[in-house]
Amino acid sequence: MEFDLYWLLLAFPIVFLLGWTASRLDLRQLKREDRASPQAYFKGLNLLLNEQQDKAIDAFIEAVQHDPDTSDLHFALGNLFRRRGEYERAIRVHQHLLARADLKRDERERAQHALAHDFMKAGLFDRAEEAFKALEGTAFSTDARLALLSLNERSRNWHPAIEVARQLEAAGTGSFSQRMAHHWCEIAQEADARGRDEEADQALQRAREAAPQSARPLVIQGQRMVRQGQHEQALRAWDELMAKQPQAFSLVAMDYAKSAQACGEDKAALDKLQSLYAQVPSVDVLLALNSLQPDPVARRKALMAHMSAQPSLSAAQGLIRERLSTHVALDEPEIERMQAAMATAAKPLQRYRCAACGFESQHYFWQCPGCQGWDTYPPRRLEDQ
Structure with a gap:
């Protein structure tokens, strides 16, 4: 009994000493790991700021190995992979995060959001759609x-695009009416291509209900009427377009003249086009107007007036066509206007362009003012290339 007590008293300080030594060793190891982790992290951050992404990735991988439970390091690493186009590696990083049972809810949602963008960047649209749908009701919705x-x-x-746009609008994100009108117009054109006239009509009506001031439904409606030989109905649609969106009417100006x-309805269309041109002058409206104008003198005057206000190659070309069709020589003012229009059109082409950065200049530079490169300007103007 005395022998057992003696050994027990002797063993107690030995065990205490061994435990104290082991704890000190663990503490030192922990301190070394703690020092290694932030050092690797800050090293990666410094490399990233210096745009050395390859070395930054290596540093972040080292930091993750020292501290595999730190989610911020994983997010930084995953985002770096995505920025470099290494989408598969980014996906693995974010999937590893999602697989952790101890991940907080907000970090799990963040990882799900990052993974969805990884899928989208990688072109895996089906998986991206599922990942984004899983974010419904979160801060990333x-x-x-x-x-x-x-x-x-x-x-x-x-x-589905229309449904999502409605949800966004209902949530107060903004107005998506114009966008939904385009969606319905796309549906109408697809139905029209398949010969489903009723479906196309309904889609165009939905487009107009979504955005009553939208130009595209009226443009498409008139074009459909023309293909069906219903020129009067096409004119009615485009008359409405002229009233609602005069700026967009130039898209169908020549078609309007042909349908007239x-x-x-040449005379009525001519009067409307003249009124529109006075309100919104454009080459397309002018050429449509001249196609309905029977007086060659009036046509040439209109072209001259347009070139006086706005030098235009299209107007100059129209003047040449008038010369060829009427065989009436151009007078000196007309030639001067044509020369001014050609000079204006040629000016952007009389430049030199740096082959390295695209900087353009009227003068030739041996050293580019944009990128500071030497001999980066080809000794030929744009019009000669």
């Missing part, structure tokens, strides 16, 4: 819906 809208538009899934000729 608005961003996820905007991404889903972009995905549906890229995939030409117009009905086809249904014998």
Whole structure:
């Protein structure tokens, strides 16, 4: 009994000493790891700021190895991979984060959001769509819906795009009426291409309801009427376009003139085009107007007036066509206007362009003012290339 007590008293300080030594060793090891982790982190950050992404990635990988439970390091590493186009590695990093059971809710949502963008950048649109849908009801729901809208538009899934746009508008993100009108117009054109006239008409009506001031539904409606030989109905649609969106009317100005000729409404169309040109002068409206103008003198005067206000190659070309069709020689003022129009059109082409950065200048430089490169300017102007 005395022997056992003696050994027990002797063993107690020995065990205490061994435990104290082991704890000191663990503490030193922990301190070394703690020092190594922030050092590697700051080293990676410094390399990233110096745009040395390859070395920064190596430093962040080292930091993650020292502290595998730090989610911020994983996010930094995943974002670096994505920026470099290494989408598979970015996906693995964010999937590893999501697999952790101890990850907080906000960090899990952040990882899900990052993973969805990885899929999108990698072109894995189906998986990206699923990942973005999983963010519904989170702090990233608005961003996820905007991404889903972009995905549906890229995939030409117009009905789901419309639904997402409605959700965004209902959530107060902004107005998406114009965008939805374009979606309905795309549906109308696809239906029209398949010969589904009723479906196309309904889609155009939905487009007009979504954005009553939108120009595109009226443009498409008139074009459909022309293809069906209903020129009067086409003119009515485009008359409405002229009233609502005069700036956009130039897109169909020449078609308007042709439809007016086809249904014998030349005079009425000429008066409307003259009134529109006075309000919104453009070459397209002018050429459409001249196609309905029977007086060659009036046509040439209109072209001259346009070139006086706005030098235009299209107007100069129209003047040449008038010369060839009427065989009436151009007078000196007309030639001067044509010369001014040609000089204005040629001016952007009389420049030198740096082959390295694209900097353009009227003068030749041996050293580019933009990128400071030497001999980067080809000794030929743009019009000679």
